[in-house]
Amino acid sequence: MGFLEYQIDLFSFKKSKKKRSISPDFSMDTLVAFRYHPRLKKSIRCNYKGIFGKPELALPLYMKEEAFMPARELAAEWALLIQKRKTKQNKEKIKEILDRFWTLVNQILIDQGNKCLTSKTRHLPIQPKGEHYDLEEVLAAVNETYFNSELQCKITWSNRIGGQSFHSIRKDPLSEKPFHLISISKGYDTKNCPFYAIAGVVYHECLHIKIPPKIVNGRRVVHGRDFKRLEKKYIFYEEWMDWHRKVLPLNLRKIMKIKK
Numbered sequence: 395m396g397f398l399e400y401q402i403d404l405f406s407f408k409k410s411k412k413k414r415s416i417s418p419d420f421s422m423d424t425l426v427a428f429r430y431h432p433r434l435k436k437s438i439r440c441n442y443k444g445i446f447g448k449p450e451l452a453l454p455l456y457m458k459e460e461a462f463m464p465a466r467e468l469a470a471e472w473a474l475l476i477q478k479r480k481t482k483q484n485k486e487k488i489k490e491i492l493d494r495f496w497t498l499v500n501q502i503l504i505d506q507g508n509k510c511l512t513s514k515t516r517h518l519p520i521q522p523k524g525e526h527y528d529l530e531e532v533l534a535a536v537n538e539t540y541f542n543s544e545l546q547c548k549i550t551w552s553n554r555i556g557g558q559s560f561h562s563i564r565k566d567p568l569s570e571k572p573f574h575l576i577s578i579s580k581g582y583d584t585k586n587c588p589f590y591a592i593a594g595v596v597y598h599e600c601l602h603i604k605i606p607p608k609i610v611n612g613r614r615v616v617h618g619r620d621f622k623r624l625e626k627k628y629i630f631y632e633e634w635m636d637w638h639r640k641v642l643p644l645n646l647r648k649i650m651k652i653k654k
């Protein structure tokens with residue numbers, strides 16, 4: 395490294411911006427204040443303090459961490475809404491924001507490696523890390539090999555016990571933007587599952603994004619001719635199908651037994 399480069403390095407090091415710290419006591423976007431209560435876990439409460447009746451939100455203590463900042467902002471939005479007149483439209487919006495709030499809270503808890511709260515929301519969090527396979531790694535490999543890394547989607551282990559793999563569309567709780575979600579059957583998260591099998595099912599679900607269902611003569615065609623033709627492009631198609639038919643049902647039966 396030359397002297398000049400070294401100088402530049404030093405300079406850029408010095409210039410690196412200091413992160414602005416975020417106060418956990420106030421909303422950044424609204425006038426809502428936050429207080430934390432160790433006894434709260436799965437609920438939030440709202441009081442109105444002061445002459446201006448500014449909302450003060452009581453949140454569970456774990457939400458004081460910076461990671462929960464986006465969730466706190468959603469809660470603040472909720473606090474402002476419940477102050478308003480309870481029209482039918484407003485009531486629906488309140489319910490929707492609360493649902494998005496708990497969806498986000500659960501996702502943050504899971505991302506931090508914690509347990510999520512029991513069914514507070516319609517959607518369970520996205521959990522790509524399994525016991526044997528990290529689905530994000532499998533998806534990245536399949537995406538690179540077969541889709542030029544151009545496929546935009548998220549992936550999770552399915553929460554339906556003994557369930558099949560499927561593709562769905564969800565909304566991001568924060569931005570409300572829709573995204574594709576691939577859910578993979580837990581029967582694949584086993585020691586006896588070879589990589590070609592899990593890559594096979596991930597490829598199949600990816601194809602559902604690339605080739606959306608079509609309506610032909612009033613019927614919804616999911617695995618049409620185009621789909622089947624492309625599905626067979628997977629180099630271990632036969633081997634995966636064989637595993638899917640013979641081993642997967644046994645794995646699922648085992649999982650069902652354990653859960654009982």
Ligand SMILES: [Zn+2]
Nearest residue numbers: 598602616617
């Ligand atoms: Zn399918």
